[in-house]
Amino acid sequence: MIETSTLWLVIVAVGLGSYLMRFLFIGLIADRELPAWLLRHLRYTGVAVLPALVAPLVLWPPATDGQFDPVRMTAACVTVGVGYLTRNVLLSILAGGVSFYVGLGLVG
């Protein structure tokens, strides 16, 4: 269970921080060129941080106390496979979800 005070702190801090990042250039640096190296690194934030977040969750799911779980691994692979083939976020989520619950049903 998440502490209420912690939760609100996170909501306010992430909300404010996100707004400041959105406002940063358009509001404050209105007509200055940004250094190319900075933009080049910013381009890869999402594609680096998100996989880093997911990889341990897939390999060592908290739900199984960190034990490798074939059902979750298969569901992850199906999601990635469908995502690679279709480039469609919704279809990938659906396929992964179906694979997960079918797998749980087979094992369960």
Place this chain on the structure above:
Amino acid sequence: MQRQTPKSAFWQGFGDGAPFILVLIPFSTLFGVVAAEAGLSVLEALTFSMAVLAGAAQFTALQLLTEGAPTLIAIATALAVNLRMAMYSAALTPLLGSAPLWQRAIASYFIVDQTYACSVVKFEDNPDWTMTHKLAYFFGVAAPVVPFWYGCTMLGAWAGTAIPDSLALDFAIPITFLAIIMPMLRTFAHVAAAGVAIVASLIFAGLPFSMGILVAGFLGMITGAYVETRMIRAGTWR
């Protein structure tokens, strides 16, 4: 090309933004459900969506809080995911930078994947548009997208309280993230960034306070930027 009115620019934006609703409905509903599962009230989930207005960052913060990661790490990692907003802000600056400050301050809140992507393309196609046209279009894209984001978060949070725990929703976030990541892998540089980040996150999984994610994300960013530079030099960058 006859002279367009700002009103028609707004409705063009509305039309371009509307299809995204199909993606946002399940995405924001899922956030609501997962938030409710994590013990958030409907109001808390809605405030979350209103304050952050970025799915990936919201899921990230929620995931880390659920894992019991330190508050500061949850905040820092969610903000790291949202760093791309700074990039959007930078890209929109030459296009909207000359609008009055108060209008830019309002527009800033609505910088999301959809408004950025549509506006950048549209403004290039319509170089004759005035600032009024551009802003009208920008807010036009946001108009259908943002209310649905709020509404479906509420709907999901409300429904989530009724969903039994046996449903094993723990894997909803990883699956959602994997699905978001795949279309992002546009070039070899993106793939390299993701690959290094994955390996590093597994190596550094033992770091205290879930800091491994930030370290790995940082290494992935450096990798992506480095590979891009190399590809440009080799002439293989698209």
